[in-house]
Amino acid sequence: MNMKTKDKILEVALRQFNELGADQVSIRTIANELQISAGNLCYHFKNTDAIIFQLYLNLAEEMGKMVEVVQHPDTDIAQMIEETELTFSIMYKYRFLMLDFIAITRRISELREHFRQIIRLRQQQLREGIENLVSKGLMHKEWAPDMYNHLVLHSMMVADAWIPNAEVHFDEKGEPIVRFYSQMMFSMLVPFLTESGLAQYHKALEDRPEWQAGLRFGASF
Amino acid sequence: MNMKTKDKILEVALRQFNELGADQVSIRTIANELQISAGNLCYHFKNTDAIIFQLYLNLAEEMGKMVEVVQHPDTDIAQMIEETELTFSIMYKYRFLMLDFIAITRRISELREHFRQIIRLRQQQLREGIENLVSKGLMHKEWAPDMYNHLVLHSMMVADAWIPNAEVHFDEKGEPIVRFYSQMMFSMLVPFLTESGLAQYHKALEDRPEWQAGLRFGASF
């Protein structure tokens, strides 16, 4: 099977973006690595922004598919953690978008509005997850007004921030990072779990040894 | 009194950085606005990175002074909120650093290490604050292992992420934004407050009407 040039471009571009940052990649750096002419590359994508936008669409698509698959309403805690990890993996695959998000949205304004939609989707997902856990007696009912509204907002911010955070505080890359921050994300719910919720949580950790080991913040934390 | 050219450069540069983003500002855009030659500007700062680094040092200095002032150990909740707001104001003044942080640290590597120190400082501050509240019976003792360790980490991430978040989800600028996110930051502690802690919290809000009104997330949230 022969990969189309267009796909090869996207593949190489994604890697370069992730490794070097959005501002260090140009049509020429990509064309060079692919051994094709810059003119050829411009035939497929007018400029780097066009490539970035396409990569963003790919991200959005992968996210969308993921959400569809996960739609069964009564998930347990172990499943919720897994879903978090899956979502975070997709984000990590396109991490340059998260790292340079502001600079990118300033140039490509469609992206900002489109991204807000994804956020709304994820937010709703989380809210439903919480309500589900409450109805099952795994999470407490909220004991202060707006408590879970706030929790959702805080979670969304952590979900946006973990990749930049990893970039600053870790030298590691890849899986361990994704797992560490998925765990951290879920740990935000722990203080709100009931006894049976906590029991499930600990059991889930025991069943997956790789969820226990994990990284530790180094000198910085 | 005559402002030195060097200070004028920093002033204009800071505004341009905040308004346009780090990648849209060059020695020439700054020189133009100041009606000085590019050569002159390069006499004072070799390049834009040198300006950015100096602005970062200014931020660090302001933060340092703030911490010194605030060092009295027994603050109440109202004071803690005020301190948060003060810290956030300083961050907001230099917000381009937060927005383009990753891209900037990739170019200026000294900055990353230096920044980690600030983080460590703030983290310690928060940890002491929590311990203080616990010892006063305003916060519960932790009822799950590492609970407050996690809380501190989550808070640090929100503290890093609020400015990019504001840029994506709000069109407003300035004070209201700072106040909104300071409130949000503090609201992370609310679920852990005791009854008397909650009472103090609500009283603090009542005493400062401007803390109550606040923004609401618009269509996106």
Place this chain on the structure above:
DNA sequence: ATAAATTTAGTACAAGTGTCCTATTTTTTT
């Protein structure tokens, strides 16, 4: 097979950037 469409290479151009250098002018020091 032949015409048409797609894909590719190669190159030229204008704009912007950081860097460097020289020549004045202004300020400070002696």
Place this chain on the structure above:
DNA sequence: AAAAAAATAGGACACTTGTACTAAATTTAT
């Protein structure tokens, strides 16, 4: 007042980037 230092203007240079264009090669359709 003379000498030294600091500040400013102006511009040349090399480099990168996105853009645009032409011509050749390849694939696809008829």
